[in-house]
Amino acid sequence: MQIKSPWLALFLAIVHAFSGLTILLFSSWFIAACAVAGTGFNYMLPAVLIRALALIRISSGYAQMWVGHSHLLNLLAKLRLNLFSKLKNQLTFTTGIESDKLTFQTEAIASIWVGWVSQNASAWLAMAVLTIFTVLQLPVFSFAWISFVLVCAVIYLYLIVIGIKAAKRSLAIRQELECDIEHYVNAAPIWHMYQDIEHPKAGEYFKMNRQHQNSQDNASLWLLILCFVSVVYLFSVIQVSQVFSPVILVLPMAIMAAPDWFGRIFATQTRLMDYITSVKNIKDISGVKPLTRQTCKISTIKVSDFAAQGAKHKPVSFLLEPHSLLLLQGGSGVGKSRLLQAISGLISYTGKRQINGVELEGVLDDCIYIEQSPYCLSATLRDNIKLANASVTDDRINQVLSQLNLSQLELKGSTADKPNKLDQWIGEKGRKLSGGELKRIGLARAMVSNASMILLDEPFEGLDQANITHVVNIINTLSQTKGVIVASHIIPQQLQSTSSLQLS
Incomplete structure (x- = not known):
């Protein structure tokens, strides 16, 4: 037919x-x-x-x-x-x-x-x-x-x-x-x-x-x-x-x-x-x-004359190690988001990217990129958090939600008349999340992941001062054990960056 x-x-x-x-x-x-x-x-x-x-x-x-x-x-x-x-x-x-x-x-x-x-x-x-x-x-x-x-x-x-x-x-x-x-x-x-x-x-x-x-x-x-x-x-x-x-x-x-x-x-x-x-x-x-995946544990990421393909900014060079926090700054449209995506291997780039001293191409499994506007699946709250780590426990999820001041989404107990809140449906067909809540859901994914390197795109946008303080404290804590890059136009005073980079 x-x-x-x-x-x-x-x-x-x-x-x-x-x-x-x-x-x-x-x-x-x-x-x-x-x-x-x-x-x-x-x-x-x-x-x-x-x-x-x-x-x-x-x-x-x-x-x-x-x-x-x-x-x-x-x-x-x-x-x-x-x-x-x-x-x-x-x-x-x-x-x-x-x-x-x-x-x-x-x-x-x-x-x-x-x-x-x-x-x-x-x-x-x-x-x-x-x-x-x-x-x-x-x-x-x-x-x-x-x-x-x-x-x-x-x-x-x-x-x-x-x-x-x-x-x-x-x-x-x-x-x-x-x-x-x-x-x-x-x-x-x-x-x-x-x-x-x-x-x-x-x-x-x-x-x-x-x-x-x-x-x-x-x-x-x-x-x-x-x-x-x-x-x-x-x-x-x-x-x-x-x-x-x-x-x-x-x-x-x-x-x-x-x-x-x-x-x-x-x-x-x-x-x-x-x-x-x-x-x-x-x-x-x-x-x-073709997309390749690099599954090795990352100790260092070093980029030289590096830029996302088609980026408007000049190529950059830097070294990202554990126990460090790099602050990435630049004007609107200069390419901060695309630079983070290129570092993680999600889009094409020019220049060199060395992982543990070796030049490797492809997506880095040991590096997590949290979008400027994190995706929200039309699924349960648990499923949305487990995108970053399928084996994470409910207790750990609830601990992270509490740290991010998302207690209204936290599990308070599970009984016949009080169902597990991690089973609540969010996204298009469920509970609508605000922009600030989505930002913190994205950060929750970074916290439950086992990635050695975390790339955060505008993590403070849409948050009030109290929640910014919560998020800054968490990022500072993460940078004590992991390598963190924060791309942001909001620079909280409490953010303990070890280095900064201005895109121009």
Whole structure:
């Protein structure tokens, strides 16, 4: 069914389009015939035929949508699963580009049959059938009709050519915009700290879309003018003997309705443009590389001329050892978060990273990175904490929650009427956590983990002074046995950093 469904959908789309066009042309003939026919004319048969055509049009339309969209969804799932398999255990330069592939580009490929092939094939097949009809039944209109078809073809090809030329540039602009938006959203917790924060600029992308829309509008206008001129010409060449022939109205009606049955395919050319660029781009995974994992126990991390790929700051060099706390500072958007991600091996980087004196690539299992906005699974509180250590006990979790001043989430006891609070559901389908609570949940993961190195991204943002004091004390305690890097624009006085680094 999946192999045949696009062709079945195409067949149903053609039946739908032809039945609609036939209703229009046959009704025109019927009205004209009624005006000149004698008393013996069978009025019932054409009326029955028009109703049958209407039923065929409705049923084929619904069937085409069902079959076509079933194929679209099946193909979309297949494309996305295939892309997921290619990206599995891979490092990416930015999630924006790969997200664009998973959403926009896979949909552009999957929808080509429904959004472009069916409509364009129906329109041009109708054009071919009308050409044959004109040559055989209305030879006096042959020159005018063939000229009409050729001009329509020129307009059609014009839209395709300019669309293909603009396709690659449009893709590059959209992906650059998505990357800018990704970086901008990642910096959301510190927007209020900066008056001159640079917002993503979408003007060029919308300008391109407007230019393409203007091209489609111009093509539609040219078609309207062409239809008007063609109809005027057709009526000027009708011979007197043909005036009372009902069939003579078929071609003028087809031309007057051309903006509907043919002109609507102008708007589908963006589908073709997106399809062409997506087919080429979705196969390109040059922006990712295989992910390796380093499971060794970490004593030292030394980086030299180091920066996350695409970072805006100058490369940095430093040594992180146990019993140390490195304070990382820098302005909004300079790349503090990406630097931490690169150190842990979550994203690509430039420069050298030595683990225990040896240059190693890949994700560091003995290093935990706590995000600026920690993820909250739609799961139990216990499951969210155990992300960092699957073997941690409930007692240890409750101890950590208490230290982080999250006593309202702490286990108070477990009875039939007082269930274990670690079993409470949090996240999207459960208890909503505030930004400050999420920050402390992230720190709780760091505390229960067995990692030797801890990287904390903006751990004080969104906390009141009392909770900042709690968190600072915990970080100071962690740095007595582990290597800790804190990236923050809030610098509490109690924070006992052993060194600091300013990104510029």
